[in-house]
Amino acid sequence: xxxxxxxxxxxxxxxxxxxxxxxxxxxxxxxxxxxxxxxxxxxxxxxxxxxxxxxxxxxxxxxxxxxxxxxxxxxxxxxxxxxxxxxxxxxxxxxxxxxxxxxxxxxxxxxxxxxxxxxxxxxxxxxxxxxxxxxxxxxxxxxxxxxxxxxxxxxxxxxxxxxxxxxxxxxxxxxxxxxxxxxxxxxxxxxxxxxxxxxxxxxxxxxxxxxxxxxxxxxxxxxxxxxxxxxxxxxxxxxxxxxxxxxxxxxxxxxxxxxxxxxxxxxxxxxxxxxxxxxxxxxxxxxxxxxxxxxxxxxxxxxxxxxxxxxxxxxxxxxxxxxxxxxxxxxxxxxxx
Amino acid sequence: xxxxxxxxxxxxxxxxxxxxxxxxxxxxxxxxxxxxxxxxxxxxxxxxxxxxxxxxxxxxxxxxxxxxxxxxxxxxxxxxxxxxxxxxxxxxxxxxxxxxxxxxxxxxxxxxxxxxxxxxxxxxxxxxxxxxxxxxxxxxxxxxxxxxxxxxxxxxxxxxxxxxxxxxxxxxxxxxxxxxxxxxxxxxxxxxxxxxxxxxxxxxxxxxxxxxxxxxxxxxxxxxxxxxxxxxxxxxxxxxxxxxxxxxxxxxxxxxxxxxxxx
Numbered sequence: 001x002x003x004x005x006x007x008x009x010x011x012x013x014x015x016x017x018x019x020x021x022x023x024x025x026x027x028x029x030x031x032x033x034x035x036x037x038x039x040x041x042x043x044x045x046x047x048x049x050x051x052x053x054x055x056x057x058x059x060x061x062x063x064x065x066x067x068x069x070x071x072x073x074x075x076x077x078x079x080x081x082x083x084x085x086x087x088x089x090x091x092x093x094x095x096x097x098x099x100x101x102x103x104x105x106x107x108x109x110x111x112x113x114x115x116x117x118x119x120x121x122x123x124x125x126x127x128x129x130x131x132x133x134x135x136x137x138x139x140x141x142x143x144x145x146x147x148x149x150x151x152x153x154x155x156x157x158x159x160x161x162x163x164x165x166x167x168x169x170x171x172x173x174x175x176x177x178x179x180x181x182x183x184x185x186x187x188x189x190x191x192x193x194x195x196x197x198x199x200x201x202x203x204x205x206x207x208x209x210x211x212x213x214x215x216x217x218x219x220x221x222x223x224x225x226x227x228x229x230x231x232x233x234x235x236x237x238x239x240x241x242x243x244x245x246x247x248x249x250x251x252x253x254x255x256x257x258x259x260x261x262x263x264x265x266x267x268x269x270x271x272x273x274x275x276x277x278x279x280x281x282x283x284x285x286x287x288x289x290x291x292x293x294x295x296x297x298x299x300x301x302x303x304x305x306x307x308x309x310x311x312x313x314x315x316x317x318x319x320x321x322x323x324x325x326x327x328x329x330x331x332x333x334x335x336x337x
Numbered sequence: 338x339x340x341x342x343x344x345x346x347x348x349x350x351x352x353x354x355x356x357x358x359x360x361x362x363x364x365x366x367x368x369x370x371x372x373x374x375x376x377x378x379x380x381x382x383x384x385x386x387x388x389x390x391x392x393x394x395x396x397x398x399x400x401x402x403x404x405x406x407x408x409x410x411x412x413x414x415x416x417x418x419x420x421x422x423x424x425x426x427x428x429x430x431x432x433x434x435x436x437x438x439x440x441x442x443x444x445x446x447x448x449x450x451x452x453x454x455x456x457x458x459x460x461x462x463x464x465x466x467x468x469x470x471x472x473x474x475x476x477x478x479x480x481x482x483x484x485x486x487x488x489x490x491x492x493x494x495x496x497x498x499x500x501x502x503x504x505x506x507x508x509x510x511x512x513x514x515x516x517x518x519x520x521x522x523x524x525x526x527x528x529x530x531x532x533x534x535x536x537x538x539x540x541x542x543x544x545x546x547x548x549x550x551x552x553x554x555x556x557x558x559x560x561x562x563x564x565x566x567x568x569x570x571x572x573x574x575x576x577x578x579x580x581x582x583x584x585x586x587x588x589x590x591x592x593x594x595x596x597x598x599x600x
Contacts, residue, residue, distance in 0.1 A: 014502070082507075083470070084479075084480075107501065108466070108482070108483055108500060108501075109500065111465065111466045111467060111470075112466075112469075112470040112480070112482055114467065115434070115466075115467040115468070115469070115470035115471040115474065116470055116471070116474050118434070118435050118467065118471055118561075119435060119438065119471050119474035119475055120474060122561070123561070124561035124562050125434075125435070125467060125561070125562070126562055127465045127466070127467065128465070135565075140565065144570070145356070145567075146354040146355065148570065149354070149569065149570055150354075150355060150356060150567060150568065150569055150570060151567070151568050151569075151570050152356070152360060152564055152565075152566065152567045152568075153564070153565045153566045153567075154562050154563065154564050154565065155562065155563050155565050156561070156562050157560070157561050157562060157563055158561035158562075192479055192509075194478075194479045194509050194510045194513070195479045195481070195507060195508070195509045196507065196508050196509070197505060197506075197507050198495065198506040198507060198508055199505070199506045200503055200504070200505055200506075201503065201504045201505075202502065202503050203502055203503065203504070210501055210502070211501070212501060216599070216600075238600055249520075250520075255499075256485065256499055256520055257499050257500075257501070257504075262459065262461055263374060263458065263459065263461075263518055263519045263520075265501075270599065271594070271599045271600075285461075292597070292599060293573065294590065294594075296590075305575070306572075306575065307572065307573045307575075308573070308575055309573060309575065309576045309577070310575075310576060310577045310579070310590065310593060311575050311577070311578050311579070312579045312580075312581060312586045312587075312590060313578070313579070313580045313581065313586075314579075314580065314581025314582075314586050314587075315581065318581060318584060318587070319581050319586050319587040319590070320587065321587070322584070322585075322586075322587025322588055322591075323587035323588070323590050323591050324587075324591075325587075325588075326587060326588040326590075326591035326592070327591045327594070327595070327600055329591075330591060330592070330595045330600075331595075331600070334595075
């Protein structure tokens with residue numbers, strides 16, 4: 001192969017389909033969205049699409065990557081304990097191969113990775129892109145600012161480009177022609193001996209999708225007074241992730257990992273349902289990019305009601321159970337029909 | 338022990354915010370303030386100082402930005418820092434996170450013998466969260482990011498961090514950098530005595546030349562990304578406003594969601 005560049009898509013083992021993947025595929029919806037964005041970029045640049053896969057390669061993963069047009073998979077079998085290690089592994093890869101861009105789904109970890117590659121490789125870094133295009137051969141990304149009240153387009157001037165892409169930024173679209181990817185082992189990077197992991201506690205599985213990437217999110221705020229049961233029932237009926245406001249997590253009603261907002265998890269689901277959520281600036285900044293916003297609140301003056309596409313003035317303890325019950329009915333009917 | 342807290346001066350998130358036509362954060366729109374999460378970093382530094390007894394810990398607040406950023410330094414002094422450093426230079430306008438990291442790293446090296454650098458986990462204007470890891474990389478020290486708990490003892494810093502699927506406790510030898518969340522503590526607001534005391538604390542202002550950083554490396558000249566276009570988004574218009582007086586709003590919402598293919 002000639003020494004042309006390639007676009008890399010970074011995927012980690014949780015990107016394997018865990019019950020919410022594309023039907024018949026070994027990878028998650030989020031992974032296939034990222035691969036679609038990366039392939040379109042590679043096509044525009046006239047380059048190959050390659051993937052970095054971190055962690056175990058489950059059944060069907062390689063084939064699914066091929067279906068999305070991946071020609072080569074750099075496989076890092078052992079998931080690194082720290083971002084530093086992953087950054088050094090990727091640094092080696094960039095040094096050796098002259099890759100032109102790395103794309104990853106936005107998360108705390110990938111933003112940190114982008115920061116490190118920015119310093120170590122002099123990469124041009126953009127985070128939280130919602131759309132990527134090529135203008136005069138330059139990668140240009142759209143993103144929002146100031147709690148999603150502003151929109152901007154930014155060009156990457158330096159090479160390589162390292163861009164984190166928000167979930168739900170593209171409709172997954174497999175390549176016209178599936179490839180059989182070449183599997184290449186990726187050497188683990190050097191860790192930082194000064195850093196030690198003292199303990200790791202995996203969260204108990206809730207069976208619900210992950211908040212950051214879920215396409216539907218049900219959020220409870222102060223108005224729930226800590227009674228989240230009606231919301232978990234709705235979330236489970238919708239196959240949605242559960243989220244909460246800062247008040248709800250500070251009160252200890254639910255865990256801090258469920259906090260949606262500028263200092264918690266930033267989400268941009270297809271559907272956001274907020275019940276008893278006032279809509280403080282911090283919270284809105286973390287969810288305003290949602291495609292459809294539903295607000296249920298007894299206070300018609302709550303700021304979230306103003307920015308909702310669908311606002312219900314009412315007691316959430318009346319409205320939500322009836323919503324769940326009616327959804328169950330309609331869906332049962334659809335299945336029978 | 339010496340702690341440097343990086344505090345950013347940002348537009349007040351409760352006020353109207355926007356960009357200039359060049360795509361820079363408009364700092365002339367109204368009141369600026371210290372980035373809220375940086376107040377948590379200041380509070381964290383103060384608690385370490387208090388725990389170690391008088392004189393054992395020196396806290397320096399560091400802010401880079403136009404003259405108005407001196408307000409962030411003052412706020413830091415009111416919240417317990419012993420001295421302040423303000424880095425200001427016309428060439429810094431338009432600096433990205435990487436240029437900012439380079440300049441702050443140069444300032445931290447000039448402050449000298451720094452054991453711990455504390456920052457907020459994100460600046461609430463740009464929200465990229467790139468600065469902490471970039472700064473640690475520039476300084477070649479370990480970065481322990483998004484800490485929700487923090488303790489320092491015997492030359493080791495230990496933090497608790499909640500990630501999407503796992504809660505980690507990690508530790509690193511000093512010197513190190515820690516970025517904190519707003520859940521780590523509740524900042525104490527300065528009282529009158531603290532505000533008065535802050536007035537006599539030493540503050541220095543450094544330029545790029547004093548830090549040995551070239552103007553071409555920072556600002557617009559050194560930026561690796563460029564804003565091409567900015568626009569204010571139209572506020573959403575409410576499509577349906579329903580009232581549950583008849584007890585039927587829940588069912589109507591269900592029908593709406595199913596009709597839209599959202600459920």
